Amino acid sequence: MSAIGTREVVAGFLRDVRSGRDPEAAHRYLAKRVTAHQLESEHPRALPRDPADYAEHVREFRKLFGDFDLRIDELLVDGDKAYARWTQFGRHLGDIDGHAPTGRSLALIDSACYRVADGKIVEYWIQADRWGLQAQLQAARP
Numbered sequence: 001m002s003a004i005g006t007r008e009v010v011a012g013f014l015r016d017v018r019s020g021r022d023p024e025a026a027h028r029y030l031a032k033r034v035t036a037h038q039l040e041s042e043h044p045r046a047l048p049r050d051p052a053d054y055a056e057h058v059r060e061f062r063k064l065f066g067d068f069d070l071r072i073d074e075l076l077v078d079g080d081k082a083y084a085r086w087t088q089f090g091r092h093l094g095d096i097d098g099h100a101p102t103g104r105s106l107a108l109i110d111s112a113c114y115r116v117a118d119g120k121i122v123e124y125w126i127q128a129d130r131w132g133l134q135a136q137l138q139a140a141r142p
Contacts, residue, residue, distance in 0.1 A: 023058035026051035065090025
């Protein structure tokens with residue numbers, strides 16, 4: 001797959017699906033089976049994903065953060081891989097890691113490297129600034 005095709009797939013996925021605008025569009029961008037590498041220092045793991053459960057994952061984000069905005073801060077493409085870094089702006093509307101909803105603004109910074117094959121995302125490695133989120137949640141405590 002060319003770098004142009006990879007860019008189109010990943011940019012479309014972020015714009016349409018990960019943004020929360022149209023979670024049901026996941027089937028247009030994700031393969032039937034995707035390996036999701038969760039790069040957490042204390043518990044790295046790989047999870048199987050499919051378009052339906054990824055759509056549910058995004059709907060859960062909307063319950064926690066409302067109709068959030070997703071700003072793409074960087075998108076770099078090299079062959080079949082694309083690195084994306086984004087900032088998600090939302091509000092604390094659901095219980096997050098034991099923190100009751102406060103309605104306060106939250107910003108999450110995440111990044112992921114996506115591998116595309118045959119016009120679909122087949123694998124990704126994601127890192128989230130969970131420490132930054134925890135700091136915001138702690139600061140919001142009464």
